[in-house]
Amino acid sequence: MRASVCGVEMALWDLAGKAYNVPAYQMLGGKFRDKVRCYADTDMSPDPKIFASRLKERMDRGYTYLKMDLGVQLVQKTPGTVTSPKKVELRALEHPFTGIEITDKGIAMMAEYVAQVREVIGMEIPLAADHFGHIGVNSCIRLAKALEKHNMAWLEDMVPWFYTDLQKKITDAVDVPILTGEDIYLKEEFAKLCDTHSVDMIHPDLASSGGLLETKKIGDYAEERGVAMAMHFAGSPVCGMANVHCAAATRNFLALEIHAADVPFWDDLVTGVAKPIVQQGYIPVPETPGLGVTLNDDACKQHLLEPGYFEPTPQWDKDRSNDPWWS
Secondary structure (H helix, E strand, O other): OHHHHHHHHHHHHHHHHHHHOOEHHHHOOOOOOOEEEEEEOOOOOOOHHHHHHHHHHHHHOOOOOEEEEOOHHHOOOOOOOEEOOOOOOHHHOOHHHOOOEEOHHHHHHHHHHHHHHHHHHOOOOOEEEEOOOOOOHHHHHHHHHHHHHHOOOOEEOOOOOOOHHHHHHHHHHOOOOEEEOOOOOOHHHHHHHHHOOOOOEEOOEHHHHOOHHHHHHHHHHHHHOOOEEEEEOOOOHHHHHHHHHHHHOOOOEEEEEEOOOOOOOHHHHEEOOOOOOOEOOEEEOOOOOEOOOEEOHHHHHHOOOOOOOOOOOHHHHOOOOOOOOOO
């Protein structure tokens, strides 16, 4: 249900901005930046050179912040890389309870994969990593230590966010920034992570963390405790522009995730904003009222995954939505 709350909250900020004829960022206290840096990933490949060439293409398009998936799936088909009980039901178990650990051989192979990527993209650009697999805490630490020499921007969601002590154990043990937060709703749980410095960075998703105002509060709280904020995002341009206004108004913001770099119709879903929406790796902050965009109904209808456009949804009167508790 939290996603629904956030959707309504975004719409209300848009309406309020249009009523007062001011952009949403102004109602959040003003802006710290005129454009918002985006970070991008791309499809993985078992061949690091192929994957690196895809990241290099992102750089050629102006992206100055990159992310990669770096999971055990890259090495687990090679004998001697992963120790795991047979038939583990991963979806039913948090990471510390799977019994899956990476061997020295597996960690060396994963570190070498990153090394080959770095050879292509260089050391100057930030490179974060995510989707490690449901591995144990000790494997998280050993892998992170092996990646220290590659100067990673952050390692994301190594264990579920609510294991605050385990997050801190990893953070204190390694010299790589540790980040989490895309599944957290409201400020209070972020506050626990920031107060204990259990992570170096937080990563709220505005579409599930509480909306523009709550995410602004989350960022401000983190700033007071010396914690930076990146923003998780995978959605429509409407939600994207809500993120842009919040990011513009939040001082400790680093970068906003973009998953639509290869979606040709993404820009078409809205009007009222300069195209392309992402320009050389940044999104300009709109100066128009509200969120600064209007839905393009025809384009939205053309690309619906399921029939129905703003029609009643009585099925949700009884069934609960699937808000993930942890990644």
